[in-house]
Amino acid sequence: MTKAIYVNLVVQDLSRSRAFFKALGMHFNPAFSNEQAAALVIGDGIYAMLHTPDSMRRFTAKSLADPGRSLEVMLALQQEHRAAVDNMFHRAIDAGGMEQRPAEDHGFMYSRSFEDPDGHIWEVFWMDSCPPCDR
Numbered sequence: 107m108t109k110a111i112y113v114n115l116v117v118q119d120l121s122r123s124r125a126f127f128k129a130l131g132m133h134f135n136p137a138f139s140n141e142q143a144a145a146l147v148i149g150d151g152i153y154a155m156l157h158t159p160d161s162m163r164r165f166t167a168k169s170l171a172d173p174g175r176s177l178e179v180m181l182a183l184q185q186e187h188r189a190a191v192d193n194m195f196h197r198a199i200d201a202g203g204m205e206q207r208p209a210e211d212h213g214f215m216y217s218r219s220f221e222d223p224d225g226h227i228w229e230v231f232w233m234d235s236c237p238p239c240d241r
Contacts, residue, residue, distance in 0.1 A: 109151060110151035110153065111151065111152060111153065112145075113181065114155045114162065115154055115155070115156055115157065115173075115179075116162045116170050116173075117156045117157065118159070119223070120141070120142070120143075120144060120158055123156050123222070124156070125201070126222055127146055127156075129198075130194055130198055131194075132146055135153075138155075142157065142160065143155055143156060143157045144156045148183065173221075173224055173227075174221075177227065178226075179226070180227045180229060181226065182230075182231060183231070184232070185232050186232070188216045188232045191218050191230045191232050194218075198220040198222070198228070198230075202223050205218075205219070206219035206227050214233065215232070215233040216231065216232045217229055217232075218230050
């Protein structure tokens with residue numbers, strides 16, 4: 107069974123990205139971070155490696171996507187409650203993120219969406235784990 111996931115993302119300004127995610131309350135693992143890449147700790151076993159373009163080119167000969175112009179991946183982070191969704195969303199906007207689309211409220215699920223300074227899309231959501239069950 108997989109123990110962890112590391113999503114690798116290209117960022118144009120690593121210092122700016124580090125400040126943005128720190129403003130969201132996240133932190134970095136210094137053992138896997140340097141001036142070319144930073145290991146963002148999102149949760150238990152959930153990480154994003156933020157790479158400068160030169161760093162990412164070490165791993166692929168493919169051209170690198172521009173997340174400000176095209177979708178490469180949409181990252182969804184489940185929160186424990188609705189207020190945590192709004193909290194993270196507003197922290198992202200205050201730190202320089204941009205609303206990607208309006209909030210969606212389906213009763214059993216609530217989500218907000220923002221773009222980080224590089225244009226990566228982050229969905230922050232809460233979902234009732236048992237919407238159709240009898241309680």
